[in-house]
Amino acid sequence: MSIVEVQELRKQYDPPKGVLAVDGVSFDIAQGEIFSLLGPNGAGKSTTISMLSCLLHPSGGDALVDGHSVVTDSQAVKEAIGVVPQDIALYPDMSARENLVFWGKMYGLAGGELQTRVDEVLELITLVDRQKDRLEKFSGGMKRRVNIGVALLHKPRVLYLDEPTVGIDPQSRRSILDGILALRDQGMTILYTTHYMAEAQELSDRIGIVDHGAMIAVGTNDELVKIVGEEAHVDLRVDHYLDGMVERWAQVLGVTKAMIDEDHAVLLVQDANEVLPRLFEAAAAAGSRITEVNVTEPNLEMVFLHLTGRALRE
Numbered sequence: 001m002s003i004v005e006v007q008e009l010r011k012q013y014d015p016p017k018g019v020l021a022v023d024g025v026s027f028d029i030a031q032g033e034i035f036s037l038l039g040p041n042g043a044g045k046s047t048t049i050s051m052l053s054c055l056l057h058p059s060g061g062d063a064l065v066d067g068h069s070v071v072t073d074s075q076a077v078k079e080a081i082g083v084v085p086q087d088i089a090l091y092p093d094m095s096a097r098e099n100l101v102f103w104g105k106m107y108g109l110a111g112g113e114l115q116t117r118v119d120e121v122l123e124l125i126t127l128v129d130r131q132k133d134r135l136e137k138f139s140g141g142m143k144r145r146v147n148i149g150v151a152l153l154h155k156p157r158v159l160y161l162d163e164p165t166v167g168i169d170p171q172s173r174r175s176i177l178d179g180i181l182a183l184r185d186q187g188m189t190i191l192y193t194t195h196y197m198a199e200a201q202e203l204s205d206r207i208g209i210v211d212h213g214a215m216i217a218v219g220t221n222d223e224l225v226k227i228v229g230e231e232a233h234v235d236l237r238v239d240h241y242l243d244g245m246v247e248r249w250a251q252v253l254g255v256t257k258a259m260i261d262e263d264h265a266v267l268l269v270q271d272a273n274e275v276l277p278r279l280f281e282a283a284a285a286a287g288s289r290i291t292e293v294n295v296t297e298p299n300l301e302m303v304f305l306h307l308t309g310r311a312l313r314e
């Protein structure tokens with residue numbers, strides 16, 4: 001059963017000629033699953049979250065969250081969701097506990113119920129030992145965990161997390177990802193946005209790939225990878241003549257796509273074992289030399305490359 005149903009959601013700034021940030025996006029999220037929106041910066045992920053949070057009014061379409069329309073019943077939607085924005089929305093001169101108490105009161109909690117819920121959230125975000133420390137002493141990752149805790153105070157039906165691991169160290173990222181998986185295991189429904197392919201692969205029950213405001217593919221990781229079949233992803237560096245080599249490699253038997261990504265070539269090939277010798281032969285015939293080769297089995301990066309013709313930059 002779907003707890004979130006997004007129906008042709010659209011957002012254009014300054015119509016009719018302004019930027020079309022979200023272009024008819026549709027997807028659904030089942031109760032208790034993690035659904036990730038994966039795409040590069042500027043793909044429309046945050047704008048979609050803002051509309052689903054009732055912070056932006058859609059230019060078209062609608063979405064139902066826990067049965068309530070973001071267009072006509074925004075207050076009920078806001079009561080059903082918890083939102084973790086990209087930017088830290090906390091008071092640095094207050095302690096972790098004081099921040100949680102403050103925001104709990106904003107949600108309408110009070111008295112013993114508020115204190116109990118703050119205790120529970122501090123356990124969830126594993127900051128009980130640091131609860132009396134001021135936020136200004138916290139690392140970026142710890143602040144992110146408090147930010148997540150604020151969104152959990154009122155026990156939302158659905159949790160939105162918009163790029164929650166941007167700009168933090170690997171250890172803090174690991175802690176946040178583990179916490180998100182634990183929330184899912186407790187039955188929380190999560191909408192997660194990221195431009196990190198590895199995060200989407202690890203966390204998600206299903207993934208929606210977005211680019212230029214449009215949803216270009218939806219499915220499980222395995223379903224999405226099947227889009228490119230058994231093709232392998234080959235990165236190549238040469239000593240010179242890169243542009244010319246990509247043109248030549250595009251004609252090699254077994255190469256399905258060839259492009260330049262900054263200072264190296266990116267190829268999709270049907271069988272790396274068969275195609276690699278042909279690539280070396282083509283380079284030698286052109287007077288060029290391959291200096292580095294990396295072969296990757298099918299993954300979401302390749303799906304994005306296959307669908308858009310360019311790499312998903314992290």
